Amino acid sequence: MQSNKLGWLFLAPTILVLFLFGVLPFIYVLWVSFHQWNPFAANPNMIFNWADNYRAVVFDAQFLASLGATVAFVFFAVVTEVIIGYFLAQAFMGDFPGKAFFRTIHTLPLIVAPIIVGSVWKLMTTPSIGIIPHLLDNWFGLNLNIGTSALAAFTVTVVMDVWHWTPLVTLTLIAALVSLPADPFEQAQIDGAGPRQIFWHITLPMIAPALVATVFIRLMDALRTVDEVLMLTGGGPGSATRYVGVHIFKEVFPRTNYGYGSAISVIVLYLTIVVCWMLYTGLLAPRKGKEG
Amino acid sequence: MRKKSPWIYVPFWIVISFLTLFPIYWLFVISVKPAVDLFTTPDILLTSFYWDNYTEVLNDRLLRSYMVNSLIISSGNAVLCTTLGFFACYALSRFNMSGKESIFFWTITNRMAPPAVFLLPLFLLMTQVYRFGDFTLLDTRIGMILVYCTFNLPFAIWTLRPTVDGIPRELDEAAYVDGASPWKVITEVVFPLCRPGLAVTLILTWVFAWNEYLLAATLTNFNARTLTTGLSEYVTTTGTEWGIMAAISIFTLIPALIVFGMVQKHIVAGLTFGAVKG
Numbered sequence: 001m002q003s004n005k006l007g008w009l010f011l012a013p014t015i016l017v018l019f020l021f022g023v024l025p026f027i028y029v030l031w032v033s034f035h036q037w038n039p040f041a042a043n044p045n046m047i048f049n050w051a052d053n054y055r056a057v058v059f060d061a062q063f064l065a066s067l068g069a070t071v072a073f074v075f076f077a078v079v080t081e082v083i084i085g086y087f088l089a090q091a092f093m094g095d096f097p098g099k100a101f102f103r104t105i106h107t108l109p110l111i112v113a114p115i116i117v118g119s120v121w122k123l124m125t126t127p128s129i130g131i132i133p134h135l136l137d138n139w140f141g142l143n144l145n146i147g148t149s150a151l152a153a154f155t156v157t158v159v160m161d162v163w164h165w166t167p168l169v170t171l172t173l174i175a176a177l178v179s180l181p182a183d184p185f186e187q188a189q190i191d192g193a194g195p196r197q198i199f200w201h202i203t204l205p206m207i208a209p210a211l212v213a214t215v216f217i218r219l220m221d222a223l224r225t226v227d228e229v230l231m232l233t234g235g236g237p238g239s240a241t242r243y244v245g246v247h248i249f250k251e252v253f254p255r256t257n258y259g260y261g262s263a264i265s266v267i268v269l270y271l272t273i274v275v276c277w278m279l280y281t282g283l284l285a286p287r288k289g290k291e292g
Numbered sequence: 293m294r295k296k297s298p299w300i301y302v303p304f305w306i307v308i309s310f311l312t313l314f315p316i317y318w319l320f321v322i323s324v325k326p327a328v329d330l331f332t333t334p335d336i337l338l339t340s341f342y343w344d345n346y347t348e349v350l351n352d353r354l355l356r357s358y359m360v361n362s363l364i365i366s367s368g369n370a371v372l373c374t375t376l377g378f379f380a381c382y383a384l385s386r387f388n389m390s391g392k393e394s395i396f397f398w399t400i401t402n403r404m405a406p407p408a409v410f411l412l413p414l415f416l417l418m419t420q421v422y423r424f425g426d427f428t429l430l431d432t433r434i435g436m437i438l439v440y441c442t443f444n445l446p447f448a449i450w451t452l453r454p455t456v457d458g459i460p461r462e463l464d465e466a467a468y469v470d471g472a473s474p475w476k477v478i479t480e481v482v483f484p485l486c487r488p489g490l491a492v493t494l495i496l497t498w499v500f501a502w503n504e505y506l507l508a509a510t511l512t513n514f515n516a517r518t519l520t521t522g523l524s525e526y527v528t529t530t531g532t533e534w535g536i537m538a539a540i541s542i543f544t545l546i547p548a549l550i551v552f553g554m555v556q557k558h559i560v561a562g563l564t565f566g567a568v569k570g
């Protein structure tokens with residue numbers, strides 16, 4: 001085996017780039033988060049105020065509401081994506097005419113920029129000019145108004161996220177399913193196991209690592225969603241879809257509340273890392289260790 | 293597994309494809325409508341085509357330069373991230389450095405940062421710290437290529453790791469026994485075997501960079517502006533130029549579509565996010 005110096009040499013450029021553009025900005029954000037700083041306030045200077053920002057964040061009803069909405073959004077979006085993604089991946093395992101064609105079509109949403117996704121869903125769902133409220137009203141007599149109904153706005157953001165990101169889940173799960181060995185399935189069928197037993201006792205445990213990794217990436221990205229939701233609802237109506245990414249954006253941009261926005265970011269980043277670390281160590285790392 | 297006629301799946305896939313394609317179709321519908329028609333009762337089928345939005349976009353020289361910027365930035369970033377990610381994964385996979393798993397996890401934490409608040413420090417660093425005489429990184433293509441590494445490089449490392457891990461070490465060792473240098477082993481033994489994974493990483497990082505908006509909107513003003521920011525100029529400054537915005541969107545889709553189509557067959561083989569054994 002080569003000396004570890006060579007390994008560090010190969011890692012060095014990565015560490016350098018991520019340090020310059022990831023760690024240094026983070027240290028700056030951390031530093032700002034301990035200051036009261038709003039360049040357009042009566043006193044535009046940075047004033048060191050210890051943990052006042054953090055204390056304010058913890059008791060900020062708007063932030064807590066936003067965190068709650070985010071958890072609901074991430075939960076419904078990711079769970080739906082995983083369920084639909086699994087069934088589509090399983091369906092892609094069979095052979096049928098035009099499979100490659102349908103798979104290509106199914107991956108198309110992935111290449112649409114989030115800001116475009118937000119725009120087109122806004123145009124499709126805006127009351128009176130959007131096609132979806134129009135059809136729902138014509139066919140089912142339903143009234144979908146994302147401008148006034150919090151539930152409607154929430155649902156549309158979830159549906160939009162599901163539309164945009166289910167293909168990623170499907171692709172990952174296809175990759176996992178393709179690589180499964182056939183023996184355990186044949187053995188289980190010989191032993192007379194039903195489809196449900198096979199799913200719970202064989203398929204699920206075997207694809208669990210891929211499933212967790214997918215949830216991990218989706219969770220991370222859904223938590224920091226900004227462009228799509230900002231474009232679609234602007235966080236409204238009221239603050240129904242003001243997810244943490246959007247909340248931070250609004251604190252930092254229109255209100256230029258840098259100190260406060262930084263404190264929220266640090267807390268959100270910390271929570272994300274903790275959740276992902278638990279998922280990673282609890283479900284992925286042990287398996288890696290076993291395989292050497 | 294039960295045997296069914298393969299044709300019974302086709303109607304199901306047609307319905308799924310319809311649902312998948314509808315928003316993209318709708319984008320096209322908006323792009324071929326004059327502005328006034330957008331505020332009438334919507335009709336699901338197209339009856340007439342209005343191409344003026346497209347002529348306007350094609351005649352806009354500014355947008356053409358944005359397109360060039362987008363192509364250079366996303367291609368440069370994808371190549372950089374895939375190359376650095378490949379070497380990093382080789383190091384993580386083949387060497388027993390202490391703390392390497394922590395470094396592996398640390399890389400992905402860079403992708404978790406809420407982007408909005410990091411705009412200000414990046415702006416300050418790029419104007420005041422990373423400067424060489426009069427040259428600053430702000431509003432340059434190379435600056436954007438480096439900034440996009442914060443979310444794409446971790447992604448590249450996490451996508452490539454299982455691919456590199458999956459290449460048997462015995463192959464490296466046999467080459468070393470034959471007297472090959474580490475460089476030769478990497479470029480002539482490991483690299484060719486990683487091609488599917490590298491293709492997928494290249495393509496996904498390319499798409500993420502191509503579609504990025506928030507960072508580009510803040511860290512560029514003219515010279516390095518990208519197509520997505522050009523898009524937002526029509527959305528925000530003049531209120532609602534939806535037709536032109538949709539036409540630009542269609543233009544942003546085409547290169548992504550071409551690039552994506554080229555590697556369709558590799559995509560399933562390479563996309564496993566550190567989870568599936570190679």
